[in-house]
Amino acid sequence: MSDTFNEGITCEFLDDCDIVWDRPDSLLDTRLHYCPGCGHSVVHRLLMEVVDELGIRDRTIGIAPVGCSVFAYNYLNIDMQQAAHGRATAVATGIKRVRPDRIVFTYQGDGDLAAIGTGETIHTVNRGENIVIIFINNGIYGMTGGQMAPTTLPGVKTSTTTSGRDVSIHGHPLKIAEMLALLPGAYYVTRTSVISANHVRKTKKALLKAFKYQMEGKGGVSFVEVVSNCPAGWKMTPVDSNKWLETNVFDNFPLGDIKLPVKD
Amino acid sequence: MAKIKGHISINIDNCKGCELCIVECPQDSLKMSEHINTQGYHYAVLVQDNCTGCTNCALVCPEAIITVYRESKNKTKKERVAVITNVTENITVNVS
Amino acid sequence: MSQKHLMKGNEALAEAAIRAGMKGYFGYPITPQSELLEYLSVHLNNRGGSFVQAESEIAAINMVYGAAGIGERAMTSTSSPGFSLMQECISYIACAELPCLLVNIVRGGPGLGTIQPSQGDYFQAVKGGGHGDYKLIVLAPNSVQEMADFVYLGFDLADKYRNPVLILSDGALGQMMEAVKFPDYDIEAHKVDKSEWATTGNATGTHKVITSLYIKTEKMEEVNLKLQAKYREIQEKEVRYETVETEDADLVIVAFGLSARVAHKAVDICREQGMKVGLLRPKTLFPFPKDQIKSLAEQVDQMLVVEMNAGQMLEDVQLNVSGKIPVEFYGRMGGLIPTPDEIVNKIKSMYEQYNPMEVTHV
Numbered sequence: 001m002s003d004t005f006n007e008g009i010t011c012e013f014l015d016d017c018d019i020v021w022d023r024p025d026s027l028l029d030t031r032l033h034y035c036p037g038c039g040h041s042v043v044h045r046l047l048m049e050v051v052d053e054l055g056i057r058d059r060t061i062g063i064a065p066v067g068c069s070v071f072a073y074n075y076l077n078i079d080m081q082q083a084a085h086g087r088a089t090a091v092a093t094g095i096k097r098v099r100p101d102r103i104v105f106t107y108q109g110d111g112d113l114a115a116i117g118t119g120e121t122i123h124t125v126n127r128g129e130n131i132v133i134i135f136i137n138n139g140i141y142g143m144t145g146g147q148m149a150p151t152t153l154p155g156v157k158t159s160t161t162t163s164g165r166d167v168s169i170h171g172h173p174l175k176i177a178e179m180l181a182l183l184p185g186a187y188y189v190t191r192t193s194v195i196s197a198n199h200v201r202k203t204k205k206a207l208l209k210a211f212k213y214q215m216e217g218k219g220g221v222s223f224v225e226v227v228s229n230c231p232a233g234w235k236m237t238p239v240d241s242n243k244w245l246e247t248n249v250f251d252n253f254p255l256g257d258i259k260l261p262v263k264d
Numbered sequence: 265m266a267k268i269k270g271h272i273s274i275n276i277d278n279c280k281g282c283e284l285c286i287v288e289c290p291q292d293s294l295k296m297s298e299h300i301n302t303q304g305y306h307y308a309v310l311v312q313d314n315c316t317g318c319t320n321c322a323l324v325c326p327e328a329i330i331t332v333y334r335e336s337k338n339k340t341k342k343e344r345v346a347v348i349t350n351v352t353e354n355i356t357v358n359v360s
Numbered sequence: 361m362s363q364k365h366l367m368k369g370n371e372a373l374a375e376a377a378i379r380a381g382m383k384g385y386f387g388y389p390i391t392p393q394s395e396l397l398e399y400l401s402v403h404l405n406n407r408g409g410s411f412v413q414a415e416s417e418i419a420a421i422n423m424v425y426g427a428a429g430i431g432e433r434a435m436t437s438t439s440s441p442g443f444s445l446m447q448e449c450i451s452y453i454a455c456a457e458l459p460c461l462l463v464n465i466v467r468g469g470p471g472l473g474t475i476q477p478s479q480g481d482y483f484q485a486v487k488g489g490g491h492g493d494y495k496l497i498v499l500a501p502n503s504v505q506e507m508a509d510f511v512y513l514g515f516d517l518a519d520k521y522r523n524p525v526l527i528l529s530d531g532a533l534g535q536m537m538e539a540v541k542f543p544d545y546d547i548e549a550h551k552v553d554k555s556e557w558a559t560t561g562n563a564t565g566t567h568k569v570i571t572s573l574y575i576k577t578e579k580m581e582e583v584n585l586k587l588q589a590k591y592r593e594i595q596e597k598e599v600r601y602e603t604v605e606t607e608d609a610d611l612v613i614v615a616f617g618l619s620a621r622v623a624h625k626a627v628d629i630c631r632e633q634g635m636k637v638g639l640l641r642p643k644t645l646f647p648f649p650k651d652q653i654k655s656l657a658e659q660v661d662q663m664l665v666v667e668m669n670a671g672q673m674l675e676d677v678q679l680n681v682s683g684k685i686p687v688e689f690y691g692r693m694g695g696l697i698p699t700p701d702e703i704v705n706k707i708k709s710m711y712e713q714y715n716p717m718e719v720t721h722v
Contacts, residue, residue: 007297008309011271017333020270021319027328034326036305037282041326058563061430064571073569079559081429082456082571084449087422090414094426094434095559097410098384102430102561120422123415197288197320231282238282 024048026057026077033071037238039228040069040136042194043203047107047134048076050207054215060103061095063088065112068142072107086117089124092131103214105132111141114150114176121176128185128220132210135177135223137253138230146233150174153252158233173252177225181259187220188213189259193227193250195242218261227253268334270317272310275329279307285321285330294321364541369507370395370437370534373463373527376511377435378407381547382461384427384434386412386420388442391475392531393465396437417442421449421462428458429570431558433515437463439531440481441472443489450524451490455572455583457557459518461511462496462526465534468695476695477531477618482672485528486646493584495591497525497598498645500616504538506643512545519552521594528645530668532618532697600643601652605631609638611707612656614677615666616642618697623666626703637707645673653680662710663687666703668696686714 011017023029026048032041051057057078064072066085073080083091088106096104106113113121113135124131140158141147147160151173155164165173181189188210192203203226210222227249229241236244279301285308286294293312301307308321317334367375374396377385385404387397397413404411414420420436427434438446443464453460464485468478485498497517499510507529514525559568574580602620604627606612615623620641630637640656642649653676656663662685665674671689678687690706692698 007276007299008311009313011333013269013335014271014333016336017271017317018336019331020317020334021322021330021332023328023331031278031303032327036280036326037284038326041328042324045326045328057561059561061559061561063426070573073567073571077565077567078562079568080570081426081559082569082573083425084422084452087418087425087449090419090422091426091429093412093419094384094386094423094428095430097412097423098427098432098434099430099560119415120419123419127412194324197318197323200323238284239287242284 024052026051028075028077030075032075034068035232037229037231037241038068039138039194039226042200043134043136043226043228044072044075046194046200046204046207047105049204050211051078053208054211056103056211056215059101060105063091063104063106065106065108067109067112069107069109069136070143086112086115087120088112088117089129089131089133090120093124093127093129096129096131100130103211105134105211107134108136109142110135110137110139110149110151114174118176122180122183125180125221125223126183126185128187130214130217130219131221132214133221133223134207135225136228137225138228138233139173139249140230140233142230142233146230150176151253153249175253177223177258180221180223185220186223186259187218188222188261190223190257191225191227191253191255193245193255195229195245213261225253227255267314268316270315270335271333272315272317272321273331273333274308274310276301276307276309277303278327278329279305280327281305281307282326283308284324284326288320288324290318290320291315364539366537367504367540368395368535368537369504369529370465371399372504372508372540373437373511374399374403376508376542377461378404378409379542379545380512380515381433381550382435382515383409383432384412384423385409386414386423386427386434386436388414388417388420388438390417390439390442392467392477392534393437393439393463395534396463396465417445418449421446421453424460425449425453425456425458428453428460429456429559431554431560433461435461435463437465439465439467440469440478443481443484447484447490450496451492451494452572453524454494454496455492455587456570457522458524458570459515459522460524461514461518462524464526464528466528466530468693474695475531477533477668477697478693478695479530479617479619479668479672480693481528482645482667482669485526486648486676494587495646497521497523497594497647499525499527500643500645501527501529501533502617502620502641504533504536504540507533508540508542512543516550517598519550521590523590523594528617530618531695595647595650598644599647599649599651601649602641602643603652604639604641606638606640606656608636609659610636610661611664611710612638612640612660613664613666613703614640614642614653614673616645616673619666619668622698622700623703625700626707629700629704630707635707635711648676650680653677657681657684661685661716662714664703664707664710665689666698667691668698669693
């Protein structure tokens with residue numbers, strides 16, 4: 001990490017200080033391509049914090065989806081495979097079945113996981129594959145220019161719902177986490193966000209839990225949904241996009257655990 | 265109770281000016297610079313000497329460019345070492 | 361191992377895959393390949409591998425992508441409509457250069473078609489099939505024995521060239537029972553070092569990435585040029601074919617797979633009747649035996665291509681004959697198999713119509 005570039009105040013007592021927070025080792029020292037304020041970057045970093053804390057870099061394989069996070073492997077210093085659109089959980093299944101000793105996770109957006117890949121998602125969870133699925137739900141197709149996603153809320157304007165999502169035409173937002181929680185193969189299903197430091201801490205705890213469950217070989221998928229923002233796609237400032245999440249989105253996608261492991 | 269003293273350093277070249285750290289700081293220690301960085305963004309800077317090293321700014325920072333320091337709880341001064349180079353040999357001197 | 365087994369083609373293929381060290385099999389039921397799936401569901405899990413019945417052919421091929429990407433021998437099998445579904449991921453696999461074995465037990469098409477045997481997927485198999493410039497190594501067995509033998513060969517070629525290999529068979533070869541011998545195959549001796557690219561975890565500090573995405577145009581072209589160079593090397597080194605009585609032939613049949621079995625019988629009948637007919641059977645459809653076709657075109661007066669389709673390999677034969685001699689075609693479609701007599705009749709009519717004065721050797 002580079003030294004201070006601050007043009008603001010400098011510190012007189014830095015020699016007496018401990019570093020209490022720094023970039024995780026496994027996050028490559030590369031400028032991320034995401035738009036300013038994008039939640040993807042935060043979750044990428046949290047993932048690498050978790051990988052470093054658990055000491056599993058040498059046996060973790062991540063699956064990148066198609067969407068904004070298609071280039072996740074440019075930032076995460078772990079072995080990765082890039083999957084066809086929607087098929088990340090099938091790819092993860094292939095890996096985990098031939099190498100059960102590896103730690104495998106998918107990282108997918110709402111278009112990837114809940115539209116084109118719905119079949120793979122449901123069946124992977126239903127088979128109870130011992131993997132982690134990280135689901136970034138920002139209610140929009142960011143990479144292709146802001147079209148309606150399966151999770152777009154009613155009334156929200158996108159480039160394919162210019163007068164707002166009309167459920168009589170476009171159907172309803174898909175609450176896939178609640179659907180998946182019904183399946184016996186789902187071990188742990190939770191929904192978090194990264195809009196504030198406290199939410200970030202909770203998301204990290206959820207990710208830690210999910211990976212630990214996999215390492216312990218607990219039966220089933222650990223599914224962490226992060227309700228996130230898309231400032232560029234929503235045409236808001238990053239700060240406003242996080243406020244919008246709090247005032248509009250969390251009512252429809254309530255945060256918290258949806259399914260907890262049954263106590264042994 | 266005296267407040268914990270903290271400090272942050274920001275890799276301003278990689279800041280994208282999202283301002284999430286500014287709203288998150290409980291001490292209002294940060295603001296946006298009037299200057300722009302090499303990417304063309306205004307960037308966050310620490311402007312008040314009241315940082316507590318709470319890490320909130322770093323946790324919400326999407327670019328992971330904030331390093332957070334906190335004054336050591338262990339007050340015993342760290343041993344500092346100065347090396348004086350002599351023509352014939354190196355002499356190490358402890359300074360308190 | 362000299363013991364002979366009486367097995368269906370599909371089962372022999374499945375058994376050979378286990379013996380070749382296949383660690384992951386991912387498939388979806390479709391007639392006429394379902395025995396393959398069923399056989400592996402019984403035997404693979406307790407012989408060191410993992411069997412998964414996927415929710416679709418799309419999921420199955422993507423599971424192969426994952427398993428091949430971590431460096432294990434992986435396979436899927438399907439029949440025509442299922443193979444069409446897999447094309448997107450096969451293109452990814454080819455670009456990411458993942459070694460794996462694909463099996464298409466072809467049935468009659470187009471559309472949902474029929475469940476009877478066909479060779480209608482030749483174009484799809486050898487001309488790419490999915491999007492972009494890529495090629496599969498395509499092996500065409502014509503017996504239950506070769507259904508097994510080509511599995512070992514297929515896995516070895518896949519590992520050697522980091523390229524997907526396709527066994528292009530058909531419903532009849534999959535369903536027919538014949539005696540088969542499984543060779544002694546030392547899995548360890550055939551293992552290839554995949555540590556440079558297989559995503560087994562970042563133990564060195566430098567991570568490995570399997571992708572087919574290159575946004576920079578120059579880099580994407582570089583990847584393409586590398587693939588094309590590989591395909592040229594394969595064309596040069598890996599052509600496999602069989603000839604039957606071509607030495608003194610003045611008419612040669614070109615046929616692959618099941619058609620070649622029937623054509624072989626037709627050659628025998630023709631020879632009994634005094635006609636100098638031979639057979640060229642490509643075992644590899646890519647790489648195609650171009651040079652063999654070219655040199656036969658210098659030797660014989662006429663060629664006949666026999667296929668169970670509307671004339672697909674015919675185009676590759678014509679391309680290499682380059683108009684030097686007449687090339688005729690006889691084919692059946694819709695799941696029908698040509699009979700030896702039909703082929704003999706076609707050959708007789710070719711001899712009758714043949715007028716050497718009309719042919720100009722260039």
